[in-house]
Amino acid sequence: MKRRGHLLSALATAIALVPYVANAAVTCSVSANGPAFGVYNPLNATPTYANSTVQVSCTLLSGGATAVTLVSSYSTGASGSYALRTMLSGASTLGYNLYYDAAYTQIRGNGTGGSLTGGATLNLTPGNPTQTAMGTIYGRIPAGQDVAAGSYTDTIVVTITY
Numbered sequence: 001m002k003r004r005g006h007l008l009s010a011l012a013t014a015i016a017l018v019p020y021v022a023n024a025a026v027t028c029s030v031s032a033n034g035p036a037f038g039v040y041n042p043l044n045a046t047p048t049y050a051n052s053t054v055q056v057s058c059t060l061l062s063g064g065a066t067a068v069t070l071v072s073s074y075s076t077g078a079s080g081s082y083a084l085r086t087m088l089s090g091a092s093t094l095g096y097n098l099y100y101d102a103a104y105t106q107i108r109g110n111g112t113g114g115s116l117t118g119g120a121t122l123n124l125t126p127g128n129p130t131q132t133a134m135g136t137i138y139g140r141i142p143a144g145q146d147v148a149a150g151s152y153t154d155t156i157v158v159t160i161t162y
């Protein structure tokens with residue numbers, strides 16, 4: 001009997017030496033606006049450009065300081081492809097794309113089909129519990145598309161994982 005009690009004491013001591021890791025509770029929200037291209041002129045020899053923003057705010061709800069790694073991904077929209085997204089006006093289409101960079105080389109997407117995901121890291125602390133990451137969405141419609149007059153739209157879903 002004495003040995004059994006001694007074994008339990010040793011086990012309790014070993015458990016007490018394992019450091020406790022507190023998990024932080026965090027909530028995040030995203031807001032994004034698509035670029036408003038305005039009027040597209042099919043006779044214009046230069047592309048049409050427009051920018052917009054995406055913003056993610058995260059708040060530490062409980063726990064200690066933590067780094068929150070954000071990964072953003074974007075859907076293809078109506079086109080089903082990242083090569084050239086399409087806006088629709090009835091049966092008519094107008095090609096465009098969304099980019100991470102002002103050089104229009106890094107397509108916003110999910111990491112497939114030539115697209116990239118985005119990312120940011122926010123350092124949340126009890127003294128500074130809310131942080132925001134903001135990015136510019138660069139939009140471009142290639143020149144020379146012979147399209148019918150109309151109001152063209154597309155819906156892109158932005159997903160933020162953390």
